[in-house]
Amino acid sequence: MRIIHxxxxxxxxxxxxxxxxxxxxxxxxxxxxxPLVWLFIFAAGFRSALGLxxxxxxxxxxxxxxxxxxxxxxxxxxxxxxxSSLSMVYDREMGSMRILLVxxxxxxxxxxxxxxxxxxxxxxxxxxxxxIARLYDIEASWQGYLSVLPALILSGLMLGALxxxxxxxxxxLENFAGxxxxxxxxxxxxxxxxxxxxxxxESSALLHDLAHYNPFSQAVELTRFALYGQFNQYAFIYxxxxxxxxxxxxxxxxxxxxxxxxxxxxx
Amino acid sequence: xxxxxxxxNDLSFSYGGKKALDQVSFSVETGxxxxxxGPNGAGKSTLFSLITRLYDTRDGRIELCGYEIxxxxxxxxxxxxxxxxxxxxxxxLTVLQNLRYHTALHGLSRKVATQRIQQELERLDMYxxxxxxxxxxxxxxxxxxxxxxxxxxxxxxxxxxxPTVGLDVPSRQSIVDYVHRxxxxxxxxxxxxxxxxxxxxxxxxxxxxxxxKIKAKGAIDEVLTFTETATIKDAFFTxxxxxxx
Numbered sequence: 001m002r003i004i005h006x007x008x009x010x011x012x013x014x015x016x017x018x019x020x021x022x023x024x025x026x027x028x029x030x031x032x033x034x035p036l037v038w039l040f041i042f043a044a045g046f047r048s049a050l051g052l053x054x055x056x057x058x059x060x061x062x063x064x065x066x067x068x069x070x071x072x073x074x075x076x077x078x079x080x081x082x083x084s085s086l087s088m089v090y091d092r093e094m095g096s097m098r099i100l101l102v103x104x105x106x107x108x109x110x111x112x113x114x115x116x117x118x119x120x121x122x123x124x125x126x127x128x129x130x131x132i133a134r135l136y137d138i139e140a141s142w143q144g145y146l147s148v149l150p151a152l153i154l155s156g157l158m159l160g161a162l163x164x165x166x167x168x169x170x171x172x173l174e175n176f177a178g179x180x181x182x183x184x185x186x187x188x189x190x191x192x193x194x195x196x197x198x199x200x201x202e203s204s205a206l207l208h209d210l211a212h213y214n215p216f217s218q219a220v221e222l223t224r225f226a227l228y229g230q231f232n233q234y235a236f237i238y239x240x241x242x243x244x245x246x247x248x249x250x251x252x253x254x255x256x257x258x259x260x261x262x263x264x265x266x267x
Numbered sequence: 268x269x270x271x272x273x274x275x276n277d278l279s280f281s282y283g284g285k286k287a288l289d290q291v292s293f294s295v296e297t298g299x300x301x302x303x304x305g306p307n308g309a310g311k312s313t314l315f316s317l318i319t320r321l322y323d324t325r326d327g328r329i330e331l332c333g334y335e336i337x338x339x340x341x342x343x344x345x346x347x348x349x350x351x352x353x354x355x356x357x358x359x360l361t362v363l364q365n366l367r368y369h370t371a372l373h374g375l376s377r378k379v380a381t382q383r384i385q386q387e388l389e390r391l392d393m394y395x396x397x398x399x400x401x402x403x404x405x406x407x408x409x410x411x412x413x414x415x416x417x418x419x420x421x422x423x424x425x426x427x428x429x430p431t432v433g434l435d436v437p438s439r440q441s442i443v444d445y446v447h448r449x450x451x452x453x454x455x456x457x458x459x460x461x462x463x464x465x466x467x468x469x470x471x472x473x474x475x476x477x478x479x480k481i482k483a484k485g486a487i488d489e490v491l492t493f494t495e496t497a498t499i500k501d502a503f504f505t506x507x508x509x510x511x512x
Contacts, residue, residue, distance in 0.1 A: 005374025012371025020359060096355045102319045103372035104345040 071193025085163030168253025272456030278327030407438030
């Protein structure tokens, strides 16, 4: 199998996903409205309620809006990862997933391409969100906008792989809403997206531990540091390992001799 | 002597405890059209899922153009064109975008893809409509696009899973004619799952599947002799013990 074949297939998958996203105007707008509502309303309301100490990567006192911006970037990527997996379940029910799985490329590569496509879409959303936030005076340096890109790729891949893994276990579209409630909300609220770890520790040691070991927290921290041109090694390794584990499990889930086909009843 | 594009030996498959296919064996020659007849629930879709490797083959062997599907999956799949029962086109993309996506998955260069897309769409009188979204097309035209797509990478075996379901008579007839021409003129092997007896041509080969077992297979006169009946309809009725096709 020639390398060029892999390249063309990956490009085709990424292009299709991005094209679908930009032409579906409602999806584009709703993907942006969610974090913006949090930024402009929720964060503004909580600004006075929460006092934040100076913690890295910040070198001075910051507004709450500034603190939660990386968390909202994580939220965009988390929702996008789940939405991609929702579309996988939809594609599988509607049959278009079959066209992908029947093409002569290894399944792991097809899933990885699908994941990259979802990540590309999420990064598109993140930069539009950051541009709007900049108008609201929540800004990073231009180098920060660049240095955050690798972090966005890794966290997008990790959250997408989690979505992919879930999609391999979900038999029908109807079951998806439940998973959203059981995965998205606990992951988001039990993380450092909205409040720093030390704040959580003041309330509950258990919550602190859960938030610390939540891969979403580490993805948010990786993004937070990268946005200020800093590298958080622990968050990077943690996010990378989480990606690797989720992706391996998703590939097993989509393997015809091991995963979802067996649970569908075939033997 | 013609070679086999598809050879299936002793293939069995179960959903839990329920056997969907039981010791199924047959072959499809290049340049021939083989109709797989069976009532609903006969195991046709399961068989197609196994040939396309969506399900794993555990008991039995499937060989596609000399490649064993489990060992040489990718080489085997490269020889295969499929039209699934459900439409698998992206409704929000144009005809051209859908076909380009398929050529990308099969690694065709842009130049080759452009040539093949034009060639296949022209043969099916769909070239003028290449910039229309799939959503704007009727069922018959969507099916034509799916057949064109299945042929873009020049497969040796074309699988069609009840492609004419829900279509009006003229659309059905044109698809049936076209696929038969592909077999006779392009030397493509066709395996066509159907439950519509009027889609059979005199030169076709038949496989009658019922409750996961092959009840009869061969040329039409062989099946009629075997069942001691005068028409395909009677033969089918006898083999499936009165169940409707």
